[in-house]
Amino acid sequence: MIVAVTSADDVRIAAFRDVRERDLVGRGSGFMAEGEVVLRLLARHMARTGAAGAGHRLEALLISQRQADRLAGLLASLPDDLPAYVAPQAVMDDISGFPIHRGVLALGRSHPARDAGALLDALGPRAVVVAALGITNHDNMGGIFRNAAAFGAGAVLIDRASCDPLYRKAIRVSVGASLTVPFARVADAGALLDLLAARGFAALALSPSGAERLADVVPPARVAALFGTEGPGLPADILARTRTVAIPMARDFDSLNVATTCGIVLHHLAQAGRVD
Amino acid sequence: MIVAVTSADDVRIAAFRDVRERDLVGRGSGFMAEGEVVLRLLARHMARTGAAGAGHRLEALLISQRQADRLAGLLASLPDDLPAYVAPQAVMDDISGFPIHRGVLALGRSHPARDAGALLDALGPRAVVVAALGITNHDNMGGIFRNAAAFGAGAVLIDRASCDPLYRKAIRVSVGASLTVPFARVADAGALLDLLAARGFAALALSPSGAERLADVVPPARVAALFGTEGPGLPADILARTRTVAIPMARDFDSLNVATTCGIVLHHLAQAGRVD
Structure with a gap:
C-alpha cells in the first residue's frame, strides 16, 4: 500500500x-x-x-x-x-x-527469541550449524550470517556475549541473511556443547592450534562449526572438549578474519559432504 | 628513538x-x-x-x-x-x-609504484597471485590482502579502477598485510590477462556462473585468481578469455562477500596444491 x-x-x-x-x-x-x-x-x-x-x-x-x-x-x-x-x-x-x-x-x-534446542531439533539428519561465541563486531556477525545463508547452514547459535544479529549494520552486512537464517542464543559455550552433544551434533572448534587440518575433515552428518573472537579465539576449556580444527596459514602471518574463516569452513563442509 | x-x-x-x-x-x-x-x-x-x-x-x-x-x-x-x-x-x-x-x-x-610484469617475474615456478578488479571498497581491499598474506600469495595485482591498498582503513583491515604483500597496478583486465599469459600464469576467474566448481580445480603451478566487484562481478569479455570457476551456493542466496570469496579460493589453492 x-x-x-x-x-x-x-x-x-x-x-x-x-x-x-x-x-x-x-x-x-x-x-x-x-x-x-x-x-x-x-x-x-x-x-x-x-x-x-x-x-x-x-x-x-x-x-x-x-x-x-x-x-x-x-x-x-x-x-x-x-x-x-x-x-x-x-x-x-x-x-x-x-x-x-x-x-x-x-x-x-522480529520473531520472539528462539530456543536453541528446539531449533536444532527442527533440523534434519544431515545439517550444518554455525556457533559464534563472543562475536561483538557487527561486520563479523553480518558476515557470518551471509556465509551461513550462502552455504545453507540450518541455524546460527550465538552466546550471550555476542552482539545482536538484527542490529541495523549486521543486517546490512549480512545482505539480509541475519533475517533469513534462524538463530538462537545459548547461555555460554558450555551450555552450547551440552546441547550439541545431546542432539548428535559433532562440534568442530576452529583454532590456529587445532589438531586436525580443515581440508582433511570428513564432515559428520550433523555438525556444528564453532568460531570465537578474533585475537583470543575460543577458550581453552572449549578446545579441550571438542575436535579442534586448524586452517594452515603462512608462518609469519597466521591471521584470518573470523567471517572469512567461517566462509572457508562452510565451503569445505558443503563440498566435502556433498552427494553428487 | x-x-x-x-x-x-x-x-x-x-x-x-x-x-x-x-x-x-x-x-x-x-x-x-x-x-x-x-x-x-x-x-x-x-x-x-x-x-x-x-x-x-x-x-x-x-x-x-x-x-x-x-x-x-x-x-x-x-x-x-x-x-x-x-x-x-x-x-x-x-x-x-x-x-x-x-x-x-x-x-x-611507500615503495615507488611497481611494475606488474617485474613483480610476476620475481616469483618462483609455483606461485599464486591475486588479481582484484574494480574493488572500490577499502574493507574488501584490506580483506583481500589479509587473505593473500595468510595463504602466502606472492603478489596482488589491481586495476586502475580499484582503490588504494595503502589507504589507512585498508591497511587496518588488512592487519598490515597491504604493506607486506607486494602489489602493482595494471591498466585494465585486458592488460592483466596478457601479462599473466606471457608469464605462464593460468587465470582463474571467479564467477557465480563459472564453468568449473572450485573444489574440483587442481591448482596449476603458476596461477592467478581473479575477483571482480560485488554485484556485477567480472565483465563478460574477461570471463570469455579465462577459466571460469564457481563456488556452489544455496539457490535462494547466491551472494558471498568478495574478500570471503578470495579467502575460500586461496585456501583451496593452498590445500589442493600442497606437497606434504
Missing part, C-alpha cells in the same frame, strides 16, 4: 526518525533493514511463507520517490496491508538524520 | 595532524598504519629486511604514553633513527582529530 509523505514531521513515519540514535538505544524486538537487495530477499520470503525471513514481520517501508518509481513492480508484489511510505529524498534524509543513499528502509518486528 | 611530546602544536608531529581530513585529501606516497599488531608486523619485517613490509619505509611513530610504557620492548627494538613521539592520550587525540583508541600511529613512505 503506497502512502505519499511530504513532511518529515508526519506522525505515520515517526518510527523511522533518527535512525542512528535508535541504533544506539536499541529497538527492542524491532529491526531496521536497508536497501533494495534485502527488500527483494524479504519479499521472496513473504511470498513463500508469509514471514519476512525466519518468522520476522515487516511493519512499514520508507522509500524515496526515485526508488519507489524504479521498484514499482516489487512494491506492487508486497502484501497490501504493508504501508510503503514514499517521500522525496530530502524528506527521507531529514527523517533518518543522514543521507540514505539506498533510499529504501524497512521496519520490522 | 623516544621523543616526548607535550603539545598538539609541536611541529615535529605536524604530519600526524587531522588524520581523517588527510585520508580524504590523500597522502601521496605516504601512508598511515595503526595499532600494535601492525607495528609488530612491520618491526619484524624491518628486523629481517630493513624495510617496513614490501619495500616501504617507516618515518615516524606517534604513541600514547600508556602504550609506550606497555610496548617499551617493541620500541627499543626499532631502528634508532626512527623517531617515536610519545604523547599523553589527550594530546594524541587532539593531534589526530579523533580518539585514537589503539594509541599507536605510524607514518611511512
Whole structure:
C-alpha cells in the first residue's frame, strides 16, 4: 500500500526518525533493514511463507520517490496491508538524520527469541550449524550470517556475549541473511556443547592450534562449526572438549578474519559432504 | 628513538595532524598504519629486511604514553633513527582529530609504484597471485590482502579502477598485510590477462556462473585468481578469455562477500596444491 509523505514531521513515519540514535538505544524486538537487495530477499520470503525471513514481520517501508518509481513492480508484489511510505529524498534524509543513499528502509518486528534446542531439533539428519561465541563486531556477525545463508547452514547459535544479529549494520552486512537464517542464543559455550552433544551434533572448534587440518575433515552428518573472537579465539576449556580444527596459514602471518574463516569452513563442509 | 611530546602544536608531529581530513585529501606516497599488531608486523619485517613490509619505509611513530610504557620492548627494538613521539592520550587525540583508541600511529613512505610484469617475474615456478578488479571498497581491499598474506600469495595485482591498498582503513583491515604483500597496478583486465599469459600464469576467474566448481580445480603451478566487484562481478569479455570457476551456493542466496570469496579460493589453492 503506497502512502505519499511530504513532511518529515508526519506522525505515520515517526518510527523511522533518527535512525542512528535508535541504533544506539536499541529497538527492542524491532529491526531496521536497508536497501533494495534485502527488500527483494524479504519479499521472496513473504511470498513463500508469509514471514519476512525466519518468522520476522515487516511493519512499514520508507522509500524515496526515485526508488519507489524504479521498484514499482516489487512494491506492487508486497502484501497490501504493508504501508510503503514514499517521500522525496530530502524528506527521507531529514527523517533518518543522514543521507540514505539506498533510499529504501524497512521496519520490522522480529520473531520472539528462539530456543536453541528446539531449533536444532527442527533440523534434519544431515545439517550444518554455525556457533559464534563472543562475536561483538557487527561486520563479523553480518558476515557470518551471509556465509551461513550462502552455504545453507540450518541455524546460527550465538552466546550471550555476542552482539545482536538484527542490529541495523549486521543486517546490512549480512545482505539480509541475519533475517533469513534462524538463530538462537545459548547461555555460554558450555551450555552450547551440552546441547550439541545431546542432539548428535559433532562440534568442530576452529583454532590456529587445532589438531586436525580443515581440508582433511570428513564432515559428520550433523555438525556444528564453532568460531570465537578474533585475537583470543575460543577458550581453552572449549578446545579441550571438542575436535579442534586448524586452517594452515603462512608462518609469519597466521591471521584470518573470523567471517572469512567461517566462509572457508562452510565451503569445505558443503563440498566435502556433498552427494553428487 | 623516544621523543616526548607535550603539545598538539609541536611541529615535529605536524604530519600526524587531522588524520581523517588527510585520508580524504590523500597522502601521496605516504601512508598511515595503526595499532600494535601492525607495528609488530612491520618491526619484524624491518628486523629481517630493513624495510617496513614490501619495500616501504617507516618515518615516524606517534604513541600514547600508556602504550609506550606497555610496548617499551617493541620500541627499543626499532631502528634508532626512527623517531617515536610519545604523547599523553589527550594530546594524541587532539593531534589526530579523533580518539585514537589503539594509541599507536605510524607514518611511512611507500615503495615507488611497481611494475606488474617485474613483480610476476620475481616469483618462483609455483606461485599464486591475486588479481582484484574494480574493488572500490577499502574493507574488501584490506580483506583481500589479509587473505593473500595468510595463504602466502606472492603478489596482488589491481586495476586502475580499484582503490588504494595503502589507504589507512585498508591497511587496518588488512592487519598490515597491504604493506607486506607486494602489489602493482595494471591498466585494465585486458592488460592483466596478457601479462599473466606471457608469464605462464593460468587465470582463474571467479564467477557465480563459472564453468568449473572450485573444489574440483587442481591448482596449476603458476596461477592467478581473479575477483571482480560485488554485484556485477567480472565483465563478460574477461570471463570469455579465462577459466571460469564457481563456488556452489544455496539457490535462494547466491551472494558471498568478495574478500570471503578470495579467502575460500586461496585456501583451496593452498590445500589442493600442497606437497606434504
